[in-house]
Amino acid sequence: MREIVVEPLSRVEGEGGITVQLDGKRIKDVRFDILEGTRLIETLVVGKTPQEDVSIACRICAICTLSHRYAALRGLEKALGIEIPPKAHHMRSLMHLGECLESNSLHVFVLALPDFLGYPSAIAMAEKYGNEVTQALALKKFANHIMEVTSGRMIHGENPTIGGFGRYPDREVLLNIKKQARDFLEFAVYGTNLVAGLDIPSFFEKETVFMCCEPGNEFGLMGDSIRISTGEVVDCNDYKKLTNEKFCPHSAAKHCLYKGKPFTVGALARVNNLGERLKGQAGKLFKKHWNDRWLKNPIYNNHAQAVEIVWALEQIPGVVDDILKIKEDPALVKPARTEGEGVGAVEAPRGTLYHHYQIKDGLIADANFIIPTGQNLEDIEKYMRLAVQGMIDQGADDDAIRLQLEIICRAYDPCISCSTHMVRIERV
Numbered sequence: 001m002r003e004i005v006v007e008p009l010s011r012v013e014g015e016g017g018i019t020v021q022l023d024g025k026r027i028k029d030v031r032f033d034i035l036e037g038t039r040l041i042e043t044l045v046v047g048k049t050p051q052e053d054v055s056i057a058c059r060i061c062a063i064c065t066l067s068h069r070y071a072a073l074r075g076l077e078k079a080l081g082i083e084i085p086p087k088a089h090h091m092r093s094l095m096h097l098g099e100c101l102e103s104n105s106l107h108v109f110v111l112a113l114p115d116f117l118g119y120p121s122a123i124a125m126a127e128k129y130g131n132e133v134t135q136a137l138a139l140k141k142f143a144n145h146i147m148e149v150t151s152g153r154m155i156h157g158e159n160p161t162i163g164g165f166g167r168y169p170d171r172e173v174l175l176n177i178k179k180q181a182r183d184f185l186e187f188a189v190y191g192t193n194l195v196a197g198l199d200i201p202s203f204f205e206k207e208t209v210f211m212c213c214e215p216g217n218e219f220g221l222m223g224d225s226i227r228i229s230t231g232e233v234v235d236c237n238d239y240k241k242l243t244n245e246k247f248c249p250h251s252a253a254k255h256c257l258y259k260g261k262p263f264t265v266g267a268l269a270r271v272n273n274l275g276e277r278l279k280g281q282a283g284k285l286f287k288k289h290w291n292d293r294w295l296k297n298p299i300y301n302n303h304a305q306a307v308e309i310v311w312a313l314e315q316i317p318g319v320v321d322d323i324l325k326i327k328e329d330p331a332l333v334k335p336a337r338t339e340g341e342g343v344g345a346v347e348a349p350r351g352t353l354y355h356h357y358q359i360k361d362g363l364i365a366d367a368n369f370i371i372p373t374g375q376n377l378e379d380i381e382k383y384m385r386l387a388v389q390g391m392i393d394q395g396a397d398d399d400a401i402r403l404q405l406e407i408i409c410r411a412y413d414p415c416i417s418c419s420t421h422m423v424r425i426e427r428v
């Protein structure tokens with residue numbers, strides 16, 4: 001048996017591994033091993049107050065902290081009978097756009113782009129692509145600023161709370177955010193065209209199912225129902241029928257299947273399902289670059305994230321205006337009841353995130369969280385298996401197979417503390 005071990009996979013979050021077992025030209029196994037320990041957050045919040053839960057649940061992740069907080073707030077507020085005022089809704093939209101912008105810009109330009117330009121890292125790119133790297137980091141910094149302004153600090157901010165916000169930012173701060181969003185738009189359009197010009201391999205393409213929140217009649221990042229690329233729209237309360245979590249022997253993370261088959265969530269799912277709704281520059285870029293390969297190749301998730309960056313920058317000025325139109329800062333809305341049940345669904349940068357709560361006597365009685373990366377694991381393994389077989393047929397060596405699997409993995413932008421670090425190829 002021949003074994004090839006790759007050093008920890010760079011440019012992803014968390015720790016895991018890929019194991020490929022080959023018997024000559026026959027694939028024995030392809031596994032995406034999740035090695036991170038169980039977080040136990042769902043158990044930790046039981047017996048806590050809803051307000052305590054909001055602060056604990058977002059600790060699942062320091063990258064998608066606001067998505068977790070937003071999903072928790074939506075689920076808990078449904079359970080408690082809370083309807084937040086319009087200004088609070090607009091503020092949550094702004095914070096969510098900030099996180100989408102921060103995560104997508106980091107992944108597209110710093111984590112994924114080096115793969116396609118032939119560099120080991122964004123730092124190594126800097127000599128030839130200095131402006132691109134500098135602009136990408138400045139864009140990420142701007143997005144971090146939005147997160148800090150809306151949530152109180154860049155990571156695990158406490159300002160978004162049950163019933164609204166603790167405080168609202170000053171007019172001058174919001175107007176500066178509006179201006180910067182417009183200033184970054186030119187670079188975002190350029191960046192999308194740059195990504196769209198990359199040479200993307202096609203030998204492992206196969207159609208899959210895509211899921212995302214249904215935001216109404218527009219493109220968006222949250223909703224009370226789930227749109228599936230098959231044409232179905234399902235209430236988010238039925239999320240268990242969509243995700244069907246199951247234990248997997250080689251992984252500390254549960255896997256998900258829809259009707260017994262893998263599916264994809266994330267930017268590619270959102271753009272494939274909702275892209276026709278995009279307007280402005282984002283809409284033009286979608287029409288210019290989208291083709292049916294986006295339905296069959298996970299690497300186009302990078303392209304979808306780039307389009308979303310443009311969309312987010314175009315959305316921010318209007319959301320700022322909506323906040324400023326309402327002069328009075330609303331008080332926190334108090335719970336209408338102390339018992340109830342609610343599911344909060346939002347689009348984290350990596351895909352649909354569910355927080356489900358049952359509340360009794362004012363305390364969390366049960367909690368269930370479904371994380372985007374867990375939903376993508378079966379599809380990741382499917383495409384890696386297709387890639388390995390295709391490369392074996394082409395006579396590729398182990399190094400080429402290893403690199404291609406890393407590129408596929410990174411395309412999903414996995415959050416492993418929510419998924420890879422090591423590629424192992426074993427030849428029998």
